[in-house]
Amino acid sequence: MKIDKDAFQKYDIPGPRYTSYPTAPQWTPDVTGDTYASVLNAFGQNDKTLSLYVHIPFCEKLCYYCACNKVIRPNEPKVGDEFLCHLFREIDMVASHFNRRKLIRQLHWGGGTPTYLSEDQCEKLFFKIRSIFDIDFNGEIAIEVDPRTVTQDKLKTLRSLGFNRISIGVEDFDDKVQEDINRIMPFKQMAQVHEWCRKLKFESINFDLVYGLPHQTKETFKKTMDLVISLKPDRIALYSFAYVPWLSKPQNKFNMDAIVSPEEKLDIFIQSREVLLAHSYQAIAMDHFALESDAMAHAFNAGTLHRNFMGYTLKPADEFIGFGPSAIGFMENTYVQNIKVLPEYYECISQGRLPIERGRQLTLDDQIRQWVIGRLMCQFMVDKQTFFDKFGFEFEDYFYYELEHIRDCRENGLLLENSAQIQVTDLGKIFIRNVCMGFDIYLRQKNGHKRFSRTV
Numbered sequence: 016m017k018i019d020k021d022a023f024q025k026y027d028i029p030g031p032r033y034t035s036y037p038t039a040p041q042w043t044p045d046v047t048g049d050t051y052a053s054v055l056n057a058f059g060q061n062d063k064t065l066s067l068y069v070h071i072p073f074c075e076k077l078c079y080y081c082a083c084n085k086v087i088r089p090n091e092p093k094v095g096d097e098f099l100c101h102l103f104r105e106i107d108m109v110a111s112h113f114n115r116r117k118l119i120r121q122l123h124w125g126g127g128t129p130t131y132l133s134e135d136q137c138e139k140l141f142f143k144i145r146s147i148f149d150i151d152f153n154g155e156i157a158i159e160v161d162p163r164t165v166t167q168d169k170l171k172t173l174r175s176l177g178f179n180r181i182s183i184g185v186e187d188f189d190d191k192v193q194e195d196i197n198r199i200m201p202f203k204q205m206a207q208v209h210e211w212c213r214k215l216k217f218e219s220i221n222f223d224l225v226y227g228l229p230h231q232t233k234e235t236f237k238k239t240m241d242l243v244i245s246l247k248p249d250r251i252a253l254y255s256f257a258y259v260p261w262l263s264k265p266q267n268k269f270n271m272d273a274i275v276s277p278e279e280k281l282d283i284f285i286q287s288r289e290v291l292l293a294h295s296y297q298a299i300a301m302d303h304f305a306l307e308s309d310a311m312a313h314a315f316n317a318g319t320l321h322r323n324f325m326g327y328t329l330k331p332a333d334e335f336i337g338f339g340p341s342a343i344g345f346m347e348n349t350y351v352q353n354i355k356v357l358p359e360y361y362e363c364i365s366q367g368r369l370p371i372e373r374g375r376q377l378t379l380d381d382q383i384r385q386w387v388i389g390r391l392m393c394q395f396m397v398d399k400q401t402f403f404d405k406f407g408f409e410f411e412d413y414f415y416y417e418l419e420h421i422r423d424c425r426e427n428g429l430l431l432e433n434s435a436q437i438q439v440t441d442l443g444k445i446f447i448r449n450v451c452m453g454f455d456i457y458l459r460q461k462n463g464h465k466r467f468s469r470t471v
């Protein structure tokens with residue numbers, strides 16, 4: 016499929032990634048630790064399975080482009096020890112609401128840099144989780160690693176604990192770009208880490224790449240792509256640089272002249288996509304690619320993918336719990352988010368309170384739109400009869416206002432529609448965020464619109 020530049024220009028507007036609906040700007044502080052406690056009480060009495068996210072916020076050095084929630088600290092064991100002490104108290108507080116052991120189907124350690132923790136600290140954390148929860152070791156047990164700091168021994172420890180998926184921050188191999196983003200990592204180092212991961216038989220290796228970074232050009236990023244292809248990771252997340260200096264102050268360090276123009280950014284994306292497609296990768300929605308032989312590509316083709324805060328997943332759990340600063344949970348139709356600022360998170364836990372900063376209890380309309388957006392993002396279709404069976408409304412009646420958006424998407428080749436279904440086309444899969452935006456009632460109300468990065 017050829018991508019037309021006009022379409023890119025038309026759809027390159029600020030928009031959410033829809034890892035949640037309603038999206039984070041709609042979450043409010045009236046959802047508190049007390050709300051969370053009552054939600055946990057209900058969740059703790061049922062047999063629903065769990066997706067568990069642990070946020071480990073530390074990194075040794077700041078990458079200037081980074082928009083993640085992180086805390087920069089020199090690598091000293093006492094930092095990790097103090098963190099684990101609070102994290103374990105949080106885990107105990109949450110678990111005190113359960114009257115049974117819960118089964119984890121998906122476990123993800125993210126950050127920051129989870130491998131900032133020492134091997135001993137990683138083991139302690141894993142054993143703490145195992146002491147409270149059952150883990151399905153055939154599920155997805157994933158960790159994010161920084162290739163600049165991880166060692167072979169640490170990878171061995173992680174593999175022996177049961178981690179079967181690994182996600183590696185690669186971003187870009189060009190010297191000038193690396194210098195500008197303050198992240199020096201020679202290709203040789205990356206190739207070594209990749210070889211260790213292969214030898215340890217991680218079931219899936221993902222590389223994160225970012226396009227649109229300062230000083231990137233089509234030529235330099237083509238070289239990065241060629242080096243990536245030479246290693247053949249199972250999956251690639253090709254992220255559009257989220258330029259959000261109002262949220263992420265270090266991005267103000269970038270010289271505006273060095274920032275890639277929107278036209279060149281599109282060119283870099285289109286070129287990278289073509290390179291990947293020509294090397295046996297399948298495009299999964301907009302920014303994810305998987306080798307055609309990979310389970311994610313099969314699930315994508317079969318329409319059985321799922322999506323949550325951790326991205327696309329093959330093993331959905333019923334509900335989510337997040338531990339650590341800024342971590343998000345979702346259960347009993349309620350989103351909760353932990354306090355983001357580390358000293359405040361510590362203080363709250365020291366006082367014996369659940370460290371919730373904000374959240375959102377879903378209305379019926381939120382639940383309906385969450386379901387439709389979820390179907391569009393993962394199954395790439397909405398079956399109108401299934402919608403009726405689930406919610407008791409005719410699709411056309413409920414989404415009367417959205418019919419114009421659907422018509423517009425159809426005319427632009429993003430959607431197909433008949434009396435039974437709306438279906439996302441291959442082009443629509445690339446612009447899936449834009450397709451979903453038409454079903455987001457809060458964007459219609461223009462509430463929080465400007466707080467998102469651009470969709471392309």
Ligand SMILES: C[S@@+](CC[C@H](N)C(=O)[O-])C[C@H]1O[C@@H](n2cnc3c(N)ncnc32)[C@H](O)[C@@H]1O
Nearest residue numbers: 080081082126127159160161184223254256257
């Ligand atoms: C938590 S980091 C990955 C693990 C580890 N800290 C590392 O850097 O290698 C998560 C990923 O988010 C992506 N990311 C961070 N800031 C971004 C931004 N401003 N725009 C797009 N992607 C970004 C990068 O691809 C990064 O690898």
Ligand code: SF4
Nearest residue numbers: 074077078081083127
């Ligand atoms: S990209 Fe990774 S290592 Fe760099 S600051 Fe962000 S979280 Fe830390």
